[in-house]
Amino acid sequence: MNVRCAHRWAFSAFGGALAERTDDLSAPSGDEATVRVTHCGICHSDLHFVAGGFDLGQGQKTSITRAGATLPLTMGHEIAGELVELGPQAGHAPASIGERVVVYPWIGCGACGACERGDDHLCTKVSRNLGLQLPGGYADLVRVPHARYLVPIGTLDPARAATLACAGITAMGAIGKLGPLTAEHRVAVIGCGGVGMTAVALLKATTPAQVIAIDADAAKRAAALSYGAASAYDPAEADVARAIQKANGFDIAAALDFVGSETSSALAVALVRRTGHVVIVGLFGGEFRMPLPMFALRSLRISGSYVGSLADLRALVALAQRIALPPTPLHLRPLAQVNEALADMAAGRFVGRTVLLP
Numbered sequence: 001m002n003v004r005c006a007h008r009w010a011f012s013a014f015g016g017a018l019a020e021r022t023d024d025l026s027a028p029s030g031d032e033a034t035v036r037v038t039h040c041g042i043c044h045s046d047l048h049f050v051a052g053g054f055d056l057g058q059g060q061k062t063s064i065t066r067a068g069a070t071l072p073l074t075m076g077h078e079i080a081g082e083l084v085e086l087g088p089q090a091g092h093a094p095a096s097i098g099e100r101v102v103v104y105p106w107i108g109c110g111a112c113g114a115c116e117r118g119d120d121h122l123c124t125k126v127s128r129n130l131g132l133q134l135p136g137g138y139a140d141l142v143r144v145p146h147a148r149y150l151v152p153i154g155t156l157d158p159a160r161a162a163t164l165a166c167a168g169i170t171a172m173g174a175i176g177k178l179g180p181l182t183a184e185h186r187v188a189v190i191g192c193g194g195v196g197m198t199a200v201a202l203l204k205a206t207t208p209a210q211v212i213a214i215d216a217d218a219a220k221r222a223a224a225l226s227y228g229a230a231s232a233y234d235p236a237e238a239d240v241a242r243a244i245q246k247a248n249g250f251d252i253a254a255a256l257d258f259v260g261s262e263t264s265s266a267l268a269v270a271l272v273r274r275t276g277h278v279v280i281v282g283l284f285g286g287e288f289r290m291p292l293p294m295f296a297l298r299s300l301r302i303s304g305s306y307v308g309s310l311a312d313l314r315a316l317v318a319l320a321q322r323i324a325l326p327p328t329p330l331h332l333r334p335l336a337q338v339n340e341a342l343a344d345m346a347a348g349r350f351v352g353r354t355v356l357l358p
């Protein structure tokens with residue numbers, strides 16, 4: 001097989017702009033696969049990757065370098081495209097050459113207990129995430145370390161399918177943490193960006209629960225209502241937690257925090273009833289503070305949720321093929337506009353998800 005040229009948009013310094021570069025891409029070996037990227041979603045995490053890490057509060061930050069990322073870094077982990085080449089040992093691949101696929105990007109070492117259980121995303125050893133430790137989908141070609149991470153999408157819109165790989169499975173994974181939901185359950189969704197809006201849509205499509213949408217942006221609140229939320233609130237309103245509780249009979253069973261800031265997590269904790277469940281998903285950053293006796297007195301459950309498994313992605317693609325998920329807004333832009341698109345996301349200038357077209 002010939003060596004191909006991959007055209008990638010990468011940053012070479014933290015906080016710097018992305019620039020186009022050309023890298024040789026040798027033929028896939030072993031179980032590897034090469035995918036021609038047709039669509040790649042921009043995730044909010046990418047803003048943190050460019051900055052070098054996530055805010056831990058008190059001036060501390062995680063380091064993506066410590067997590068195994070190297071510069072120049074090609075981001076992009078919501079990848080849909082066409083399978084163009086398979087390694088010699090990838091005959092068992094779930095997709096055939098020319099087939100359209102979405103790529104599972106949360107790849108682990110493949111050998112630890114978590115990976116053996118199918119929880120690559122919770123790998124305890126060496127993560128090989130696409131768009132972080134390995135070059136991602138802000139490119140025309142992407143190398144996938146094993147063909148099993150390809151999920152055929154059939155007739156699904158590839159722009160929408162791409163967003164399932166992070167926004168979709170993150171929303172699904174967080175909802176899954178709540179267990180079975182009935183019509184009596186009220187679930188607050190805090191933060192209605194790409195992931196939160198997907199959660200509103202998935203909750204509506206797959207459960208009878210009543211959804212309370214919370215976002216500072218009026219356009220996002222309106223969109224959440226159109227996707228089935230029973231009510232929507234601006235968190236900046238005075239005494240908002242009390243108003244939401246009152247309107248819901250002080251009976252909110254769970255809150256999904258897709259922001260993950262100090263104020264959003266505090267609101268989530270304030271909203272839920274006794275025995276309520278708060279799931280923190282967003283990675284905005286900061287510290288979580290709570291008086292210790294409240295865990296017992298309110299019998300609260302506070303948990304976290306991080307992306308989802310390969311099985312989650314397969315299930316979500318199958319679900320999207322079976323039922324019409326309410327479509328969250330998508331903005332399609334040429335890959336060459338990636339810097340402008342990231343700046344627009346940082347400024348919160350749109351509702352929904354931006355998908356880049358290489």
Ligand SMILES: [Zn+2]
Nearest residue numbers: 043045166167
């Ligand atoms: Zn993401």
Ligand SMILES: [Zn+2]
Nearest residue numbers: 109112115123
């Ligand atoms: Zn592992």
